[in-house]
Amino acid sequence: MSFEAVIGLEIHAQLLTESKIFCGCSTKFGAPPNTNVCPVCLGLPGALPVLNRRAVDFAIGAALALDCTIHGISIFARKNYFYPDLPKGYQISQYDQPLATDGRVAYDIDGRTREVGIIRVHLEEDAGKSLHEGFPDSDRATYIDYNRSGVPLLEIVTRPDLHSAADAADFFGRLRAVLVAIGVNDGNMEEGSLRCDANVSVRPVGSQALGTKTEVKNLNSFRFLQKALEYEISRQTQIIESGGAVLQETRLWDPAAGRTETLRTKEEAHDYRYFPEPDLPPVQVDQARIALIRERLPELPETRKRRLVAQYGLPAYDAGVLTQTAALANYFEAAAASSGNPKAASNWVMGEILRKLRESDTTIERVPIAPASLARLIRLIDAGTLSVSAAKEVFDKMYSSGREAEDIVAAENLGQISDAAALRDLVRGVIEQNPGPVSQIRAGKAGPLGFLVGQVMKATGGKANPRVVNELIREALDRAH
DSSP: OOEEEEEEEEEEEEOOOSBOSSSSOBOOTTOOTTOSOOTTTTTOTTOOOOOOHHHHHHHHHHHHHTTOEEOSEEOEEEEEOOOTTOTTSEEEEEOSSOSEEEEEEEEEETTEEEEEEEEEEEEEEOOOEEEOSSSTTTTTOOEEEOTTTTOEEEEEEEOSOBOSHHHHHHHHHHHHHHHHHTTSOOOOTTTTSEEEEEEEEEEETTOOSOOOOEEEEEEOSHHHHHHHHHHHHHHHHHHHHTTOOOOOEEEEEETTTTEEEEEEEOOOGGGGOOEEOTTSOOEEOOHHHHHHHHHHOOOOHHHHHHHHHHHHOOOHHHHHHHTSSHHHHHHHHHHHHHHSOHHHHHHHIIIIIHHHHHHHTOOGGGOSSOHHHHHHHHHHHHTTSSOHHHHHHHHHHHHHHOOOHHHHHHHHTOOOBOOHHHHHHHHHHHHHHOHHHHHHHHTTOSHHHHHHHHHHHHHTTTOBOHHHHHHHHHHHHHHHO
8 A cells, every 4th residue: 555645834933023022132042041031031920921013013924925814813822831941831822813824835846836725824932942961960950041932933834735755845945935035034944043843644645534643843954854754754654554553742853863753642732721811912903004014025936936937038947046045036136137148147146156155155145246246257258258167267266356357357368369360370280280080070070079179278278269269170171171
């Protein structure tokens, strides 16, 4: 019997506010432990929460980008559970009346449009962080850092519309790109500002009934999400094939062991004893506020990808790479407009620019070559002033020095030789010195022509225009023949 996976994701995205969701404490990452705290986020008696308006605006923007229905009234609730990193003994979240519901993310993949449904989008506060290692007494004690307690989170719950580990990781990446593009999340998974829980079950192919699911918690990279799901799908399939039953439980991914491990049996919703938060009034969102936030939304990555294909004639793959971030797409579009050669701009950004980003572990915002400078380099190539190989040398010098392409070409005599008169004698000499390849060309073989062109390029230190050299060789052979 063949089985298929059924996967839904719960994504927790930290909102890019400067202060926490219910108090004025900083959300800045990396502060000394237990310094970004106050009576509100520590849950001290008598402290009252006050809702951060900017967090609500960010949540509305995300809900609009995910094509959700935003509700005029939503309710905060207390989610009760006891764990050391939850100082109040409950988490303020939203339950039966969330901010937004019934959304979708549609995107093109392998020439098809795929759609993943969004069940709900709601606001909640983060818990603190338990530290289980790194201290002299970590074998017998756990330390708590409450700096994250009260940090604003957006929880996005998808429908179980994903059916493989690779699809889930791909979707998570696309959702991250949306949140980063609209400016509500920084996408920094290493710092914990974007995390994912995955609900996964397996069922016989063709069956509509859902199997027993497990939840894999706190996955903070695309790779870990894919690896954890691959393991869990295989584990559940083996259990069923051997006649066993999958237990509903919460599991953790152990990257060192390459497997998931049981954390606890899965609680049902009623175990949290949700009830409306008495210290916060209902969140009221009017249509004028929604309309204003909608107007401020930037172009979404999938929409921009389609536009780049239509406007610049780029392959869908190129457009997908260039829209990984808004900043990268902005850089490309500026270079394309200034150079007048969108495909060349795409090739340079996807090739040399991204290579430099990987090598220096930096971002496009810090690239020392402005789009207009890259465009001038492209124009030198298009004008025949610079060969492609020489242009790569010039590019590296531009990157390291900040100088313009024209200055480097003039100072180091790197200009391409396109003057036929200057190359004709050199071409004649190469033909005389290589009678074998010349005979092969006259016998109808095309390969040796490239060899002859290469010999001329070698003799000129790569400066000769290969197109001109090719024409001169053909012209000389035709005359001799």
